[in-house]
Amino acid sequence: MRPLLTVEDLSIAFGDVGPPVVEGVSFALDAGETLALVGESGSGKTLSAKALIGLLPRAAQLRAGRAIFRAPGGEVDLLRLPAPALRRLRGQTISMVFQEPMSALSPLHRVGAQVGEVLRVHGYEGSVEDRVLEVLDEVGFPDPRRAHDAFPFELSGGLRQRAVIAMAMVGNPKLVIADEPTTALDVTTQATVLELLRRLGRDHALAVILITHDLGVVANMADRVVVLNRGRIMEAGGCSRVLSAPGHPYTRALVAAAPRPPSPLASCGAAAEGTAILSVSGLSKTYPGRTRTFGPPAPPVRAVADFALCLERGRTVAVVGESGSGKSTVAKLITRAERPDPGARMVFRPEAGGEEDISTLSGAGLKAYRRECQMVFQDPYAALSPRLSVQDILTEPLEIHGIGNRAERRARAAALMERVGLSAGHLGRFPHAFSGGQRQRIAIARALALEPELLICDEPTSALDVSVQAEVLAMLEELQAELGLSMVFISHDLTVVSHIADRILVMRRGRVVEEGDPACVFGKPRHPYTRALIAASPEPDTERRLDLKLVAAGAGEPEDWPAPYGYVEGDAPGLVEIAPGHLVRAAA
Amino acid sequence: MIGYLIQRLGTMAVTLLAISALVFVIINLPPGNYMSNRIAEMQASGEAAGIQRAEEMMAEYSLDKPVWQQYLIWIGALPGPTGFSGLLQGDFGWSFELERPVIDIVGETAALTAIVNLAALVFVYVVALPLGAIAAVRAGSWIDYLASFIGYIGLATPNFLLALILLTYGARYFDIPAGGLMHREFEGEPMSWAKLGSILTHLIVPTIVIGTSAAAAVMRRLRANLMDELHKPYVETARAKGVPPVMRTIRYPLRMALNPFVADIGNLAPQLVSGSVMVSVVMSLPTLGPVLLHSLKSQDIFMSGFVLLFVSVLTLVGMLISDILLVLLDPRIRLKSKRRGA
Structure with a gap:
């Protein structure tokens, strides 16, 4: 047959x-x-x-x-x-499961109606509602009745995708x-x-x-x-x-090119001594809750709580976490796109000497700091204005800071293009003429135009194909070695940062839960959340499949972590140094 | 939902108060008023007899007081010479020029204006939504081009010209009555079925004339909005589910594309009123447009104040309607306001 x-x-x-x-x-x-x-x-x-x-x-x-x-x-x-x-x-x-559960579901219709529609248009004989509830239960909704009556935007990302899967399964395909x-x-x-x-x-x-x-x-x-x-x-x-x-x-x-975690290394030592270009301590960011017309405002949201980081000159610190962990807020605070809560100390020591607390900078001082600290964004399609030519994109930072004359700026733009592996002859083109990887190179060139000492990369490769991702990462490492850049690298993917980072901070719900060099974090992960992240990263190896037990133990709410890691009524335990340079958030 | 309604009605009242103050200040900005102009006129022509009567009237209507007091008396928050008698008490003032209470003059006019505008609004949506939707779904087909063509003509033709053309040919070929909002014999008569019928047939041409350009604009925008939505993933999901095309389009992308138009209902009302001034003059419609123009020119303040306030009320009611519809139509807005209200 x-x-x-x-x-x-x-x-x-x-x-x-x-x-x-x-x-x-x-x-x-x-x-x-x-x-x-x-x-x-x-x-x-x-x-x-x-x-x-x-x-x-x-x-x-x-x-x-x-x-x-x-x-x-x-x-x-x-x-x-x-x-x-x-x-x-x-x-x-024949049914289909789509990539983006939020946009694949209509925001105006209840989950139950959208799942049940499959049955209705195909003339299902029997109770549509019973069958929908049965499927919602099968795909793992803890409360199928509630899911049935919910709108997609009321569900978390994972549950939304379960709803999409329920929609694909309901007709018994x-x-x-x-x-x-x-x-x-x-x-x-x-x-x-x-x-x-x-x-x-x-x-x-x-x-x-x-x-x-x-x-x-x-x-x-x-x-x-x-x-x-x-x-x-x-x-x-x-x-x-x-x-x-x-x-x-x-x-x-x-x-x-597929990212894999490094095989556990033997050495797991303290951070190397050196002068820190950036030391951050006590960094928090609280967003006020929505104001309401009547009644008290919603409770404030703590995006980042008591964050600390020490970046040595020429090194890379990676901040890893899932969506909502506060990692991007950290990037915004370090670049001072946002103002931290009072009490933070962010000491920046430029190569020329001296030091200043950037947490309270404003006006001319902030502008001067921006010359030293630049950012590379996640989505190269959204980060470059489609109405500016590459030349304008690359010379704009120089213009803003009044560097060089027109000819010098153009020469600098050409040099930058060559430096990131693109042809200077393409300076007149617009971003849409380039592929995703090329655009990210342009974005990196733009960030380097002012010759910053500090580069913040917010998920610079997550919008790119794997082979392109490997190229861009390699280029970043090369540029770092050549220019002596210090980098803060934000990512959701532990395996990506394992190669580029000298130190890794794992964040969850606004707090760092584990910190150490890659060998420590990968070789001897202690915190259940770190273990879950590592266990959840699929590897291109059929012999090593995902270990869901480890994932389940660490991926839940911080209150549900086993002792001594669990938060008690929202109170987090402190960071404990369990080995030189290896910190874990656990009750002592 | 009830909490939301109360909240909205509360803000509406506050807004109306602010608007009334603004309106009163603005119509009092030009120096002098109707009576002082009359007095000056009479002095110039040496008519001593009328002057004293005019000065009495100034006092009677408190025109000799400071503007803020005049305002408070107008809205009925301060006693005038004859006690509390203002908007809050249902007294809309006196027209100096026509020497009758404002409400007697514009009462029916205001109602007819509301009817004409409501008809135009319904016309806009009834014509524009289906045409715009079809134009988007069949983008690039003859029906799209035809709809675009009609739309451009609607946008580009001056309203009064369209009015003249429709009146001429409507009267000649379809026996549609020309001018006015009812047959002469019904004017000033109480409402009856015959009168209503006469009004309805007279409404046809004004509705089309006033509504066409707005309909064309709505149609163009719906086409653009819907074309953006048509290729969104949730539409593809519906395709993958096997939902037939027409049902699919109406249920998903059309509903998403409608929000801005629902939100627009409130904005369309004042546009239609001010846009219909010229048309009303050409077609001799007894609507508020010409009345407003005339009363502003002659500084007949209570008259113009009332008309401006009436238009504001129309707008606010339109906005209330759109807000309520939005809450009903879009769960995202509904649940947010529920969370806030509760």
């Missing part, structure tokens, strides 16, 4: 004349199997999958191919099915297409959602097409892998074979 789905020679192009963006893609998939379509952005992995249920964007055209699907009523070619017949399959027999289902989630949430998908696949003998760029996710989920690059299949085969012994050079490069 044929497999559930056989795709043969799929080709897709934009417009009538353009070159195909997907060409000759073939794969087969049977019930109970998970097939991973792996590739970087632009590889055609999403297009290939969306073509199967007729969700191609309007500009994309099917050029050739067949997709034979064993539908309940007999075999059909999905690519040639008339729209009403395809609609009957969609949602019910045969095939589920999951498009980067966990990319938008925090690592610990990702681990639990991956486990949920695995369980559902097993319990319902689902065929799953998993679209992802993350080889760690692949290793944890897939039975078979298809590696795509520029619309063509590079390599296909069993998951462990492809990951452990990649045949194609592209796959080898991809596997090599």
Whole structure:
């Protein structure tokens, strides 16, 4: 018998004349199997999958191919099915899980209504509500009734994605297409959602097409892998074979670029002596609660509490945490985009000598500090004005600080472009002409235009493909060595910072819970949250799958951490030095 | 929800008070007033007899007092020569020029203005929303171009010209009555079914004339808004669920795109009133536009004050309606206000 789905020679192009963006893609998939379509952005992995249920964007055209699907009523070619017949399959027999749960759900409709809609449009016989509650329970909502009546924005990110999964599961599908289902989630949430998908696949003998760029996710989920690059299949085969012994050079490069935690190192010592360029202590930031027309204002939000950091000249300190941990607020406070609560000390010692407390700077003093401290932002698409040419972007900081004349500024811009590996001939172009990685290089060049001593990088690589991420990280390290930069590196991803950081601070809910050099933090993690983060990072190795017990122990509320780490009624224990240079927040 | 309503009504009252003060100050900014102008006129022409009567009237309507006292007397917070008698007591003042109480002159006019504007508002939304939605969904098709074409004509044609054209051809080919808001025989008559029917047929042309440009603007904006929403992920989710196209568009992106238009109901009201002055003159509609213009020119302060305040009330009521609709339509706003109110 044929497999559930056989795709043969799929080709897709934009417009009538353009070159195909997907060409000759073939794969087969049977019930109970998970097939991973792996590739970087632009590889055609999403297009290939969306073509199967007729969700191609309007500009994309099917050029050739067949997709034979064993539908309940007999075999059909999905690519040639008339729209009403395809609609009957969609949602019910073939369903989809999307990447971004917030935007994939309508904010105006209740979760229950959106999940139940699948049943209603397909004429479900029976109680829609009962079935919806059953599915909400199955995907792990602690209180299905409440979830049923909630609006998506009332749920956390992980629960929202569970709602999306419930929507995909409610019609008892045969095939589920999951498009980067966990990319938008925090690592610990990702681990639990991956486990949920695995369980559902097993319990319902689902065929799953998993679209992802993350080889760690692949290793944890897939039975078979298809590696795509520029619309063509590079390599296909069993998951462990492809990951452990990649045949194609592209796959080898991809596997090599995937971030992995360092193998535990023996040395775990105190921080090296040196003069700190930046020492921060007692740093807190409280945002006032919403003011209300009647009644007292909402309680204030403590974004950062009692943060301390010591950055030695020429070194890198990494601040790691999930969304809402306060790590980006720390970046804003150090760059003084925000003013810290009174009582903070942030001593900056420029190379020229002297020292000043930047926490209270204003006016000319603040402007002078900004020359020394620059920031690289997360999203290179949003951080560069689309209306300024690269030349204007790079010379603007020089103009603001009145450095050089017009010709000198232009020469400096050209030199910066060359320095970050781009051609000075492209200075006249606008940001949209560059790829994500190139844009981030431009953003870094802009940050370096003023020759700062201190560089704050807020998730500089999380919007980039893995191979590009590796390049940008390597470039940052190179620039640091060459220019003697000191860096504060903000990230949600422990494995990314493990290579670049000299010291790691792990944050949760505004507080540092563990601090040490990478060898300490990775080799001898003590705090349950750090352990959860490490356990939750998927590795491209089928032998080392996610350990959900460790994740569950540390990813919860700080009050739920085991003694001596747990907070008691919101009161956090202090940081304790358990080994030279290795600090953990625990009751002594 | 009830708490929210009370809160909104409270702010509305405060806003209205502020507006009334502002209106009164502004209409009193030009030097002199209707009576002092009359007195000056009579002095110049040597009519001594009328002067004393005019001065009596100045005192009767407290025009000789400082402006802030005049204001308080006008709104009824301070006793005038005849005791408390102001807006709060339901006395809208006296028109010097027409020598009748303001309410007698503009009472029906105000009601007709409200009716004309309401009709225009309904016309705007009934025409613009479906056309704009179809234009967005079928972007680039003949129906999109046709809707755009009509829209541009609506935006580009001066209202009074459109009024003249419609009146001429409406009267010639469709027997639509030309000018006025009712047949002459009903003027000043009490309301009856025949009168209502006459008003309705007379409403057709003014509604189209006043509403067309606003409808065109709303249509263009809805098209743009909806086109942004059409490709959002939640629409793709609905496609992946197998929801049929028309149901899908109405249920998800259209609802998201509607918010700004609901919020606009309040803003449209004053626009329509001021925009209809010219049309009212051309079509001899008994609406407030021409009355306002005339009373402002002759410094008939109680008259113009009343008209301006009436327009403000229309706006505030429009805004209240849009706020209530927004709360009903958008759970994000509803839950936020609930959290605040509770």
